[in-house]
Amino acid sequence: MRTTTTFVIAALAAPLALAQTTSSKRGLCYVNSTYSNTDDPIWDGGGSDLTWYYNYGYTPTSGIDGTKLQYIPMLWGPPPSNTDMTFYNNVKSLIASGTQIKYVLGFNEPDGCISGGSCMDAQTAAETWIREIEPLKKEHGILLGAPAVTGSPTGFTWLQNFFTACAGNCSADFIPVHWYGNFEGLASHVGQVNGTYPNMTMWITEYALAEGSLADSQTFYNQSANWFDSLSYVTHYSYFGAFRSDVSNVGPNAAMLTQKGQLTDIGAWYLGQKATGNTPKGGAAQVAKFAGWAAVVLAAMMWVMT
Ligand SMILES: *[C@@H]1O[C@H](CO)[C@@H](O)[C@H](O)[C@H]1NC(C)=O
Ligand SMILES: *[C@@H]1O[C@H](CO)[C@@H](O)[C@H](O)[C@H]1NC(C)=O
Ligand SMILES: *[C@@H]1O[C@H](CO)[C@@H](O)[C@H](O)[C@H]1NC(C)=O
Ligand SMILES: *[C@@H]1O[C@H](CO)[C@@H](O)[C@H](O)[C@H]1NC(C)=O
Ligand SMILES: *[C@@H]1O[C@H](CO)[C@@H](O)[C@H](O)[C@H]1NC(C)=O
Numbered sequence: 001m002r003t004t005t006t007f008v009i010a011a012l013a014a015p016l017a018l019a020q021t022t023s024s025k026r027g028l029c030y031v032n033s034t035y036s037n038t039d040d041p042i043w044d045g046g047g048s049d050l051t052w053y054y055n056y057g058y059t060p061t062s063g064i065d066g067t068k069l070q071y072i073p074m075l076w077g078p079p080p081s082n083t084d085m086t087f088y089n090n091v092k093s094l095i096a097s098g099t100q101i102k103y104v105l106g107f108n109e110p111d112g113c114i115s116g117g118s119c120m121d122a123q124t125a126a127e128t129w130i131r132e133i134e135p136l137k138k139e140h141g142i143l144l145g146a147p148a149v150t151g152s153p154t155g156f157t158w159l160q161n162f163f164t165a166c167a168g169n170c171s172a173d174f175i176p177v178h179w180y181g182n183f184e185g186l187a188s189h190v191g192q193v194n195g196t197y198p199n200m201t202m203w204i205t206e207y208a209l210a211e212g213s214l215a216d217s218q219t220f221y222n223q224s225a226n227w228f229d230s231l232s233y234v235t236h237y238s239y240f241g242a243f244r245s246d247v248s249n250v251g252p253n254a255a256m257l258t259q260k261g262q263l264t265d266i267g268a269w270y271l272g273q274k275a276t277g278n279t280p281k282g283g284a285a286q287v288a289k290f291a292g293w294a295a296v297v298l299a300a301m302m303w304v305m306t
Helices: 002-013 036-044 086-096 122-140 153-166 183-196 214-230 265-270 286-290 297-305
Strands: 027-029 052-054 103-105 143-145 174-180 201-208 234-237
Touching (some): 201 214, 214 234
Parallel strands (some): 103 143
């Protein structure tokens, strides 16, 4: 925990850039929505600096130009059987049909068993990894992202159990990180991950200040983006996520798009553009629509507050 404190102080001392910044580390955390057709061009169009995306699955999103945003397949959760090879076969066919696959991502929040997590035991995850993920590295030189655990303490325990079950046969190249909470918590968490896995670079694949005020959300966004850009061991980051403010399950003020599908200030900054002044508004049915994807928010927030 002592190293953690050092990280927080170093992070807070980092100066805030005053002009909008661009960064080749930025990617898109893609979630399906009823407005995909209208909103997709925002992310892969000329005004966007994003370089990569993932969509929690292994089929590229038809509305996103894969030559602009490199597709990163994910094996989301437990396969239907212990001989299943669907993910492996799909990635092989993508490669065979000419799609460049440089990275794949392991399981999504396997330690999370309430909405959103893939709720997978470490033993099954290790067996699945060795069968379907590890060969992709040997056969195609694909770099492998460790399972993306939640930002709560159960995440560290799960990941440790996973590597133990792997018995040296899961050669993860980088470690994905999720965080919902304030910047101090994020900095401390990232420091703790680096302290625990000092041999791996990091991707921050889901993060936001959940349910904050608009001002706090913008300050959080700026601080974290500037910090990730300055950290050599963070090679990729994707702010959560590709959806409008009225269906956001992390609160309307964190969103990159307004309820009408216009870029908010945060959305514009993330793409490397100037602030738009568009104010996001909430909607009635926020949680229901997205419950699939970021849901360990509450657990993560409670952990921050304790
Ligand atoms: C965030 O950064 C942008 C430019 O990157 C700047 O214009 C804006 O004032 C900053 N906002 C906050 C709240 O820090
Ligand atoms: C998103 O939509 C695509 C295309 O309709 C579908 O193949 C995919 O399974 C959906 N993903 C999720 C996570 O619902
Ligand atoms: C790991 O690999 C070694 C060498 O191939 C093998 O003997 C061992 O059974 C493997 N362990 C697991 C858990 O797959
Ligand atoms: C880092 O360490 C983990 C856990 O010991 C190991 O499984 C993984 O292969 C290592 N990664 C690299 C890139 O050396
Ligand atoms: C983790 O942090 C330490 C200290 O900043 C750094 O030296 C190390 O390179 C980091 N790990 C990786 C994989 O970059």
